[in-house]
Amino acid sequence: MPQVHVRLFAGLHDLVGKRDLVLDLPAGATIGLLRERLGEEYPVVQPFLATLVCAVDEEYVPSGHLLRDGDDVALIPPISGGAA
């Protein structure tokens, strides 16, 4: 039963009103499942899911990535740092 720590930034942080969440997921859960759960538990996040990318341990990971207990998952909306 992986429990994962989820980090929110930028617009997601504003919408959800939190910087961090904890999600309990079933064994064998992937990033794909985490995204579904997020959409269910936080409907405000739903419109963001199409362009949202996730990072685990500070690396971008695909939807099939398997989550382990204690993982640190960052939700990365389209980035806009850098310069004009």
Add this chain to the structure above:
Amino acid sequence: MPQVHVRLFAGLHDLVGKRDLVLDLPAGATIGLLRERLGEEYPVVQPFLATLVCAVDEEYVPSGHLLRDGDDVALIPPISGGAA
């Protein structure tokens, strides 16, 4: 009878040992004639003439440019300012 003031830079300055020269030229003299005269009066300058460009009043001028009395003529060997 134009008398012109000639400025020397870089390698020409080192070779001739002067920063400035005064040349008396016949009426109707051009930059081309000035170059010939320089080669005669200062043989050390001869090897530089092929790649030497002249400037009058701070603008590059062609060989046919007519000189007037009091002109300020700079001898410009190939330039190498700027950067790597």
Add this chain to the structure above:
Amino acid sequence: MFAITREPLDPMPLVESVRRDECGAVVLFYGVVRNENRGRSVRYLEYDAYEPMALKKLRAVADEVRAKFPVTGVGVLHRIGRLEVGETSLLVAVSAGHRREAFEACHYAVDRIKETVPIWKKEVWEDGSEWIEGHVPEVPGAG
């Protein structure tokens, strides 16, 4: 030198950190807060970042630049938090033997920072604000 910081950026130590005795050229890029974007007047910007990952990705961009161009040094500073018009959000410094490589590598680094580093910008106008959606980062192994 690589940093994500809330303090104003100082270009001089960054340039000194990339200069080498064998380099003939340094190119320093400043990303600056403009007073206008897409037709709207900007009051100020607010930058958010996933700081440890952003720092790691800045270093990864530098590794990519060093692998791709014959450069002698690369450094990046990115400021976050609230920035006023005219302030510098990004500094990228690249040194190389010759100018062409320095220009090309620095331009490439700025492009890659925009594509890969988890930093976000909110534009604040007189009558509202918006988090700007830019690049969706590439995910390794994704379809």
Add this chain to the structure above:
Amino acid sequence: MFAITREPLDPMPLVESVRRDECGAVVLFYGVVRNENRGRSVRYLEYDAYEPMALKKLRAVADEVRAKFPVTGVGVLHRIGRLEVGETSLLVAVSAGHRREAFEACHYAVDRIKETVPIWKKEVWEDGSEWIEGHVPEVPGAG
């Protein structure tokens, strides 16, 4: 800001002179004295210039850049006299709305300075020295 000077170059006032509230990017180029050129170890460089004409030609390069690229500001400082390894001989700053124009215009400006501005460089090695012959400037109206 344009200058030919024997003093060390200060990049900060130059960058401030080209920055505008509508610019999102500034590119600053440093030409730096290298410790080696064409296989020979360089002790120091000596720059000579036809100063008033060089200043005029720096301004002409900036006019050319402004006519060719959508930039918001251009400035150039060139140092002359004796320069040690690691010292800066040239600073070119260009500001623009976006980064691409700033990079391209700054690179173009550095190229044109090398082609048109009457400044000369002497390399001094352990065992001799030589005035470097670079570009023959184009003469308007010449065959």
